Amino acid sequence: MTAMDRESERELVAQLQAGDAGAFDCIYAEFNARLFGFLARLSRSRDVAEDLLEETWLRFVDRAPKLRPDTTLGPFLFTVARNLYVSYCRSRLLEDSQTVDMIGLWSLGTPRPSPFESTVANETGRRIELALSELPALYREALLLVAIEGMRPAEAAIVCGITPEAMRQRLSRARAAIASRLDEQDRSVLAALKEVTT
Amino acid sequence: MIQTLPHLTPNAQRGQRTIARCHQQLARRRKRMGPAARGGNTTYLAVERALVGGLCVIYISAVAMVAIQMLSGS
Numbered sequence: 001m002t003a004m005d006r007e008s009e010r011e012l013v014a015q016l017q018a019g020d021a022g023a024f025d026c027i028y029a030e031f032n033a034r035l036f037g038f039l040a041r042l043s044r045s046r047d048v049a050e051d052l053l054e055e056t057w058l059r060f061v062d063r064a065p066k067l068r069p070d071t072t073l074g075p076f077l078f079t080v081a082r083n084l085y086v087s088y089c090r091s092r093l094l095e096d097s098q099t100v101d102m103i104g105l106w107s108l109g110t111p112r113p114s115p116f117e118s119t120v121a122n123e124t125g126r127r128i129e130l131a132l133s134e135l136p137a138l139y140r141e142a143l144l145l146v147a148i149e150g151m152r153p154a155e156a157a158i159v160c161g162i163t164p165e166a167m168r169q170r171l172s173r174a175r176a177a178i179a180s181r182l183d184e185q186d187r188s189v190l191a192a193l194k195e196v197t198t
Numbered sequence: 199m200i201q202t203l204p205h206l207t208p209n210a211q212r213g214q215r216t217i218a219r220c221h222q223q224l225a226r227r228r229k230r231m232g233p234a235a236r237g238g239n240t241t242y243l244a245v246e247r248a249l250v251g252g253l254c255v256i257y258i259s260a261v262a263m264v265a266i267q268m269l270s271g272s
Contacts, residue, residue, distance in 0.1 A: 016224075019224045019225070019227045021220075021224050024217075024220055024221070024224060025217070028217060028220075032208060032213060033205055033206070033207060033208065036206055036207070036208040037205060040206050041206075049206075049208070050208060050209055050212055053208060053216070054212065054215075054216045054219075057216050057220055058216070058220065058223070060220075061220045061223045061224060062223065065227070125202065125203055128200060128202070129203060132200065143200060147200040148200055148201065148203065178200075
């Protein structure tokens with residue numbers, strides 16, 4: 001994940017406001033996969049994430065003339081994406097308890113060192129993905145923004161429209177919640193193993 | 199641990215369509231804003247210069263006329 005420095009971000013914003021397609025392409029290349037990952041894990045659906053991603057970019061271009069010269073693109077884009085997801089949930093009355101298989105979201109064919117490591121990585125990833133998808137949406141988005149996107153809590157707070165202190169509390173609860181879910185999974189695996197071996 | 203989750207990749211074909219739509223939107227904006235804004239600016243500058251110049255000429259003429267009247271009166 002490459003990080004844009006503030007100066008090049010300012011230049012890109014100015015070029016985009018002048019209608020420069022090249023500037024748009026640079027921003028797209030930097031943020032598209034990250035936005036998709038955020039939306040896919042937040043919505044727990046690849047199709048929904050694809051729709052929201054397209055809408056995010058169209059809305060971004062639409063709002064570009066009104067951007068301040070010092071706009072930080074990351075938080076701005078993630079705010080647009082999150083707001084679209086919230087609107088989507090409101091319109092569809094999406095329930096938090098829907099089930100999905102997050103493994104279906106993973107891209108296939110990534111090179112892996114060995115079959116054993118591949119199995120372990122898949123298993124660990126599957127468990128984390130499952131635990132993440134079971135978290136309430138508020139905790140999930142906090143973890144996605146800070147732990148996966150590498151945003152500072154203050155930036156994530158802007159995206160979620162809350163104070164930095166509230167974000168820190170939310171993060172702490174989210175970490176505790178995901179840890180407890182992973183523990184539950186461990187216990188159930190151990191119980192299943194006991195049943196098999198006895 | 200969460201950082202180890204794999205990167206999810208969006209549909210490339212759909213991505214190309216999105217880029218094309220955004221480029222179209224940007225091109226429309228360039229077309230709509232570019233020449234109009236430049237044209238409006240040029241007209242505004244020309245009117246402003248003509249107005250200031252005209253007022254200066256009127257003022258200098260009035261001063262000259264008063265001076266001539268004062269000189270011819272004395």
